[in-house]
Amino acid sequence: MKELLKELCALPGVSSWEDRVRDFILARAKPLAQTLRVDAIGNVIAFKQGQKATGNKLLLTAHMDEVGLMVRSITDEGYLKFATVGHIDRRVLVGKRVLAGPNLLPGVVGLKAYHLVDRDEEKNVPKLEAFYLDIGARNKEEAQKLVNLGDVAAFDSPVEDFGPHLLKGRALGGRMSCAVLLKLLEETLPMDCTFVFTAQREVGARGAFGAAFSVQPDIALVLEGAAAADVAGVSGHQKGCGLGKGVVLPFMDKGVLVDRSLFETLRALAEEEQIPWQLREGTTGLGDATAVQRAASGVRTAVLAAPVRYPHTPATLAHISDMEGVLALTRAFITHLSKED
Numbered sequence: 001m002k003e004l005l006k007e008l009c010a011l012p013g014v015s016s017w018e019d020r021v022r023d024f025i026l027a028r029a030k031p032l033a034q035t036l037r038v039d040a041i042g043n044v045i046a047f048k049q050g051q052k053a054t055g056n057k058l059l060l061t062a063h064m065d066e067v068g069l070m071v072r073s074i075t076d077e078g079y080l081k082f083a084t085v086g087h088i089d090r091r092v093l094v095g096k097r098v099l100a101g102p103n104l105l106p107g108v109v110g111l112k113a114y115h116l117v118d119r120d121e122e123k124n125v126p127k128l129e130a131f132y133l134d135i136g137a138r139n140k141e142e143a144q145k146l147v148n149l150g151d152v153a154a155f156d157s158p159v160e161d162f163g164p165h166l167l168k169g170r171a172l173g174g175r176m177s178c179a180v181l182l183k184l185l186e187e188t189l190p191m192d193c194t195f196v197f198t199a200q201r202e203v204g205a206r207g208a209f210g211a212a213f214s215v216q217p218d219i220a221l222v223l224e225g226a227a228a229a230d231v232a233g234v235s236g237h238q239k240g241c242g243l244g245k246g247v248v249l250p251f252m253d254k255g256v257l258v259d260r261s262l263f264e265t266l267r268a269l270a271e272e273e274q275i276p277w278q279l280r281e282g283t284t285g286l287g288d289a290t291a292v293q294r295a296a297s298g299v300r301t302a303v304l305a306a307p308v309r310y311p312h313t314p315a316t317l318a319h320i321s322d323m324e325g326v327l328a329l330t331r332a333f334i335t336h337l338s339k340e341d
Contacts, residue, residue: 012154014068062177063201078137086202173225212295246276255290
């Protein structure tokens, strides 16, 4: 499982540029699924027959994409001004290495040097307009030969072991979820399942919305990462889920209230299977569950997550045991549903 995750995280996949991740998933899924297709927005939709014919009853989703940067202009000096693709905290940008454009051109995020800022600038986080990408070009004409407006840049951050139990890298939340779905595709399943690897989750769950309309399932289980709160400076009622403490069972965010019955089913299964689990307190941003739940005439939707520290940065941290717990609980959930009439 860990090696599969490392392969997935090595592939850049900024929203709308998920091609490398999609091609990897298609190659892995092709010999395993009965039907396999890519829809108009770029989702991979795989149907796998199970021991019980249930059609489109169950949809399982994970997102392929990641946050990144998009080139919006080039200065006369050859620097690339950019917009963010998805939410990125500006405080983490300066000095970060990136891979820009389809040829993965090395670059670095630049900003006016600290010793050149005045006292007012020193007190504030710089606006996005102050940042730029430096690709080593001497002028605008040279830069235009290397990149185009609309090209994206992904953080250049390989996934690697971090201490005895953790992994460090970018895009771990989504790619862990994709790894879980790929492992399930390899198994003999007790019921039919539709697997969707969604595109453009980080820019408003656009892929999940179309996929849910296309599949029109009765039940959906959305796999994702959950922002951990076991970090310095967070205490008391602010504390949420933590790494290595088990799978996360979210019950709400800003856009979705999880189906109560499915939530209780997941919690009961976790107890029965002795799978460590935890709740995530408070609300978070919108995700694929929001789009899926509202599709067509509505879909009963639940969410299962692995906690990650520092999401949307080049150095996200995750615990491998939490991902294994997500796999085990998803497997138990499928088995439970297969026994229903």
